[in-house]
Amino acid sequence: MSDSNKTNFTNPSTFILLGIPGLEPAHVLIAIPFCAMYAITVLGNFIILFIMKTEPSLHRPMYYFLSMLAITDLVLSTSTVPKMLSKFWFNSREIDFSACFTQMYFIHSFFVMESGILVAMAFDRYVAICHPLRHSRILKTPLVAKIGLAVVLHGIMVVLPYPFLARQSPYCRINIIPHLYCEYIAVVKLACGDTRVSSYYGLFVVLCVKGLDMIFISVSYTQIFWAIFRLPAKDARLKALETCSSHLCAILSFLFSSLTHRFGHSVPLHFHVLIANMYLLVPPMLNPIIYRVRTKQIRDRLLRLFSHKGM
Template structure:
């Protein structure tokens, strides 16, 4: 490590991203996995967007929310993976201070947006199953646009404090981030001043934003499951379950890694650092890869469109 990274400074012009500390020898192999996940995420989400645009039967509120989810996943993937891969492949560890704060903002704001989109999709399924007669009059195109705008604005506004708090903090010890990207807590922990405000605001975001989203989703699905199991026939119950199974799978793929990371980060003090960083990468990389697969497999219109596409190419 060069001495320039250890000397005192008021604020750094660049940060040094270590990748996954302790697993440097495995960076090349890990990068192959990450690159595969990145390619699947980019291709899969573009396919979702293309099919929703081209298939008239998908011009419904649920699939407009799915398009928003695909766009969010694309931004999350493209704002992090290129830098991670350049670090692993070319040892390009430096990142400009402002670029680091920008990456941090994009990651966390779009994560909040994704959580909000899942909440909107849960509301969509709630209306479709619990109040089917009011579905078309409640979830109009105008209402979907308003919900989408609210989700985007919430993600933009609530994360504005992250780069502001990080920029105001004095960095006088080191500019080395033991992480593969500019994660908020990993950056503010480098500050030599009091970071209690930054820490408390991070906890607020976890419990009062994502936590409330999870509560809303859980309440929605309790009502949905009650309505499903009160249906008179088994076929009707299976059909209703099928309409929300893909959404449930996507929710679990998104929230389980996030919850696990939050718990290990706050309470797993004896957990090795490389495990923390790996989990942080998992909760960032896995949902954008899995979401198009889940919806592609579980959505009949998308599945049929894919089959027609490959059938026409084969003839």
Template sequence: MSDSNKTDFTNPSTFILLGIPGLEVAHVWIAIPFCTIYTIAILGNFIILLIVKTEPSLHVPMYYFLCMLAVTDLVLSTSTVPKILSIYWFNSREIDFSACLTQMYFIHSFLVIESGIFVAMAFDRYVAICDPLRHSTILTNSMVAKISLAVVLRGFMLILPYPFLVRQWPYCRTNIIPHTYCEHIAVVNLACTDTRVSSYYGLFVVFCVRGLDMIFIAVSYTQILKTIFSLPTKDARLKALGTCSSHLCVILTFYIPVIFSSLTHRFGHNVPLHFHILIANVYLLVPPMLNPIIYGVKTKQIRDRLLRLFTNKGT
């Protein structure tokens, strides 16, 4: 009997997403801020794309990378939030096995892509501030296209082993995922075999990919800040800092919760499960909402174009 049950459960047709275990009573209310955040993220990122598309003066590398960031945020939000809201509001907890693996692939690959975009943006700021006379010759449209392609391919290729490894594991314990979406480690933990390959590869992606990205960004900004503080006038220093402040803000909103969630999920065994899940939701939901707001508030070109857009509509 145990063998037949194991065979029947080796390849489950569906998984069950619990949402936030322990907070089921509050699901309906938790869904309200989630829906609000998602709506703001969708509107904000579409507005960024519209402004950059319609404003010729913004057709430069910094804003091309910003458009890539907006598209990435739209994919991250849309691949998770609709299903999360269906769990909270309609108790629609089932997700097809293949759909779960697809969601997992999109989430993790676009998180790696977003990290790569921040590296590309840091490189753009480094050249613009540390070697401004060569900025237009180094970051040509062709170079921007190559960097963008490399960032996207890196994300797709590095995460490709995730669904392939997960598909081959036997699932003879349960098909219930104590999470709001198909997070890689949450699915791997359901397998009833040695899954160290998946766990080690996940750690490799966290430390060697995002870790290296963070090191590159830190080195770039160390050089940028040294250049800024060596400028002769206060106005020049403030102007240079202003061009970097929005980028630094979105970097912090992305990396801090991602690293914290990854570490607590693997090593924080005494941390309550619902706290794990909430943090995992924060790093997928909050940055896509904050990124367009930060760039809209701190970037003068976008702010001015947005004001003209609404002023023209009002007249």
């Protein structure tokens, strides 16, 4: 093994991001859809944030949470995609140790925040469908602000041990990460020392944090569907389902990407790396599209905006 592939924290150096193993000749071509998805993500989420700010009728709990989701998606994409594109187009493979741990923290903490925001949105839909007359009294602005703050602090604190645990062992073997970004477990596997605590904590976050979020969402929607299908009028049932459709599509996008990333280890390495990148690229790109298409208030505001510019 060459000395260039060895490192130790007594002499900090860099990690090497390998990219997509086996598909190196196609990196330039692969970069094109990656760049397109990132452009759609940035444009779509900025449009959502602009509409939220300029449309007073959208200053309601569900849309406050949607604004948080848009900001989270922007941070998730921006913390990874520019470095991916520099790797694809300029073969910029090196990433500083500190930059790698910073990127790792941002990716995982904002992903936990995104999961928490989807839970908050599920709670909003539960109150709106199951207790419609009390919705405005329950979800007042101070409570929405507290929920938003709790989601942010939850993401910050739960993932805070990641960089510290990842740095606790010396890195004296290879410093090559077979990914396009600093994924927590991929970095931990490079350490020489005992990494059981790091691995167990990563598993804890997946099962007890993200898993509990999915359980809470499932329980909320069980109650929501029970309330909807007890409505006597078909039109009322369809209208109630329509108010939940955007959120359900966002949950399915998030859940599909998470599960394919988590259980895609048995497939070839290059395919697993591609899945891992879709896990970060697809939900942030789809969320603004879903809400623009499925939410009448946003769709109408967007149409008014473009029709006004066309005049």
